[in-house]
Amino acid sequence: MVTLSTLQTKQIVSMDTGARIGHVIDLEIDVETGLITDIVIGNRSSVSHIFQKQTEVIIPWKNIVTFGHDVILVNEKS
Known part of the structure; x- marks a missing residue:
């Protein structure tokens, strides 16, 4: 189990x-099945701007390839 x-x-x-x-x-969960459907990824396009708006990328859970010790590998293309 992973938190x-x-x-x-x-x-x-x-x-x-x-x-x-x-x-x-964040995670998106299907309330009817209780399963995770997507992961929401946050990224700042520039570290130097503290007040810059964070962009979000949504990756479907099915696109996760593997969980490593420090990284999660994903396919961006479905």
């Missing part, structure tokens, strides 16, 4: 490009 707080500490990395996408900031 949300554990997921939030891991870097999200694209299998397609090798780029770092960001960190998990």
Whole structure:
């Protein structure tokens, strides 16, 4: 079992490009089935701007390839 707080500490990395996408900031759950449908990833496009708006990327749960010790590998393409 993995907790949300554990997921939030891991870097999200694209299998397609090798780029770092960001960190998990939220999960979307289907209330009828109780299953996680998507992960919401937050990323600031520039670390130097503290007040810059954070962008969100939504990755379907089915696109998660594997959970590593420090990273979560995802396919960005369905």
